[in-house]
Amino acid sequence: MFISRFYRIDTVTIPGMLLSVVELSSEDGYGVNETEVSNTIHGDRDSLDAIMFTCMDGDVLGIGGLHKLIRTFRPPHMTVVLRTDGMHPDVLDDLVGAGYVDHVLFSFDGPLTDEQRTSIDVAREGDCVFSAEIMTDPDVMDAKGVAAVSDELRGARMISLRRRTSGKRFSKNEMASMAKSLKGLAKEVRVS
Numbered sequence: 001m002f003i004s005r006f007y008r009i010d011t012v013t014i015p016g017m018l019l020s021v022v023e024l025s026s027e028d029g030y031g032v033n034e035t036e037v038s039n040t041i042h043g044d045r046d047s048l049d050a051i052m053f054t055c056m057d058g059d060v061l062g063i064g065g066l067h068k069l070i071r072t073f074r075p076p077h078m079t080v081v082l083r084t085d086g087m088h089p090d091v092l093d094d095l096v097g098a099g100y101v102d103h104v105l106f107s108f109d110g111p112l113t114d115e116q117r118t119s120i121d122v123a124r125e126g127d128c129v130f131s132a133e134i135m136t137d138p139d140v141m142d143a144k145g146v147a148a149v150s151d152e153l154r155g156a157r158m159i160s161l162r163r164r165t166s167g168k169r170f171s172k173n174e175m176a177s178m179a180k181s182l183k184g185l186a187k188e189v190r191v192s
Contacts, residue, residue, distance in 0.1 A: 001063050002031040004056045008040060014105065014131065014158070015190070017049040019081065022073065026058045038073050050079035050103065061088035061095075070100045081105055086119030096126035103157075104128055108149055109135040120152055131158040131186075136175065138168050146178050156186040163191075 007021040020041050025031065041051055051073055053060050060066065061084050070080055081103040084092065095101045104123045108116065123130040132153050134146055141149075146161065153159055161179055163169050170178070175191045182189045 001026060001065065002029050003034060003037060004031045006032045006037045006040070008044065010052070013052065013083075014050075014081065014103075015188075017079075017081075018047065019050050019052045020044065020048055021052045021054060022069075024053065024055045024060060024063055024069075026055060026063050034069075034072070041073050041078075042075050045075040045078060048078065050081050052081040052083060052105070054083035059085050059087050061086075061091040066091070067095060067098070067100055070095075074100075079103060083107055084119070086116040087113065089115050089118035089122055092119050093122045093126070096122055096128050101128060104130045106130065106132040106153075107135070108132060108141075109137070110140050111145055112149055112152055117152060124155060129157050131156050131160070133160045133162055135162050135164065136170055136178070137164055138170060143174075143178050143181070147181060150182050150185050154185050158188040158190065159186040160190045160192050 002025050003022055004025040005023040010019040010021045013019060022037060055063060060082055074080055079102045080100060082101050083105045086106050106120065134149055135141060136146060150159060159182055161175055163175055179189050179191045
């Protein structure tokens with residue numbers, strides 16, 4: 001495991017939150033210096049709302065030693081966000097239960113698995129804030145698929161519908177219609 005990228009300031013991923021983003025790789029190798037990242041986050045702690053941990057080549061919950069990394073990088077009382085596909089509910093349960101995670105940003109691109117449903121329940125029952133990004137795709141995640149996923153996300157802070165950047169994709173009007181159908185399931189519904 002290594003840090004593949006570090007974004008000192010991110011204001012787009014979760015609107016209304018000023019994040020530092022630590023992107024990890026599950027592979028072995030060298031990347032951004034951990035000490036520099038930790039020092040930067042600790043130095044910026046008064047202006048940050050949260051630190052987000054994500055993984056470029058898999059699920060962040062599949063990376064061993066994540067709890068140690070969170071402990072190292074997290075200044076006292078700083079919110080920790082995990083961006084995950086939710087495929088490792090046991091790991092998420094351990095992290096939420098131990099107080100290492102305050103907000104889970106689920107990222108879905110297809111129908112939910114049992115593991116993902118369990119992860120949503122872990123976040124909800126662990127008194128953890130949760131949000132979701134749903135990647136729409138006319139061949140995989142259409143309006144019915146979005147509705148099925150979003151029913152599981154009732155009570156989310158935010159649901160963000162994302163359009164594919166290339167290939168077959170929904171029009172802006174179709175995206176707006178899907179977003180409108182989700183109103184009331186989350187505090188905020190966005191199209192990005």
